[in-house]
Amino acid sequence: MSLRQTLRGTGVAIVTPFTKTGKIDFSALESLINFIIKNGVEYIVTLGTTGETPTISKEEKIDIINFTFEKVDSRVPVVVGVGGNNTHELVKDLNTLPLDKATAILSASPYYSKPSQEGIFLHYEMLAKASPKPIILYNVPGRTGRNLDAATALRLAHEVPNIGGIKEAANNMVQCMQLLKDRPDHFMVASGDDDLAMTQLACGMDGVISVAANCFPRKFSDMVRAGLDFDFTKAKELNDTMLEAYYLLFAENNPAGVKSFLAEMGLIENYLRLPMVPLSEPLREKVVRYLRK
Known part of the structure; x- marks a missing residue:
């Protein structure tokens, strides 16, 4: 069964809750996992960039992956984020992280290095050969500094076994339509832009890997299902x-x-790891007013 079938709908790029002392708050993570699943999302993505993975150690990643599998308990599929700009280190991670229960690997395009399209192609080709699970490309040029062009993504989809889909977050509707026009039948195309997701579903996308669905899982996944219908x-x-x-x-x-949002809803404490910091007070007050509405 292809990822287009297995992961159709809403995936949640789940946050990593922390305590005041900077430790991972596993109790809050369990509550959040249960809240998300209870409210109808189709799958969970752990250790994406929303999970602050650049600040999380290898040992902590292993603990988070194992804990997530345990608490999800096969109720929904789990996708694990394994991305970065050191190709050979990522190959080691794919061979050493506990990925047996994962449905797929989400891997962000190499950041900061700004490789050519050929470099990006060869990077993903090497990861696909090493990975025990299908790779979902992740194109987010606003974070990485380099667009994964539609032509390169389609070349990977058509030529490289074990490339199963893409999370497309380039904020570029024309590029989305190019991907959808020429993709192979097995290749999942998911939105990575919450604010564009509805219009991208109208173009034929298979769902969304969402940030908003952390805090609005029922409403957001209902919106996605309506769009898919x-x-x-x-x-x-x-x-x-x-x-x-x-x-x-x-x-x-x-x-x-x-x-x-999640802190105001009582699901987690509002702690991040540097260099990330909580929202400024004026913006937090807007969050409170929105939730009261």
């Missing part, structure tokens, strides 16, 4: 109620926005 009257009604939230979630940075 081409019921855009219902999808628009739901999406309209979240437009202000999309702005607040990303106005300063991610995951400061979503952690502020």
Whole structure:
């Protein structure tokens, strides 16, 4: 079964809760996992960039992966984030992290180095050969500094076994349409832009890997399911109620926005690891007013 079938719908790029002392708050993580699954999302993505992975050690990643598998308990699929700009280190990670229970690997395009398209292709080709699970490409040029062009993504999809899909977060509708026009049948295309997700579903995307669904799992996943059913009257009604939230979630940075929402909802404590810091007070007050509405 392809990832287009297995991961159709809403995946949540789950945050990593921390305590005041900077330790991983596993109790809060369990509560968040249960909240998300209870409210109807299709799958969970752990250790994505929303999970502050650049600040998390290898040992902590292993603990988070094992804990997530244990608490999800096969209720929904789990995708594990394994990305970075050191190709050979990532190959080692793919061979040593506990990935047996993962459905797929989400791997962000190499950041900062700004490789050529050929370099990006060869990077993912090496990861795909090493990975025990299908690779989901992750294109987020706003973070990485280099776009994964549609032509390169499609070349990977058509030529490299074990490349199963892409999370597309380039904020570029034309590029999305190019991917959807020429993809092979097995290749999943998921939105990585919450604010564009509804319109991208209308173009034919298979779902969303969402930040907003951490705090609005029921409403957001209902919106996505309506879009997948081409019921855009219902999808628009739901999406309209979240437009202000999309702005607040990303106005300063991610995951400061979503952690502020989750803290105000009583699900986690509002702690991040440097260099990330909580939302500024004026923006936090807007989050509080939005939730009160």
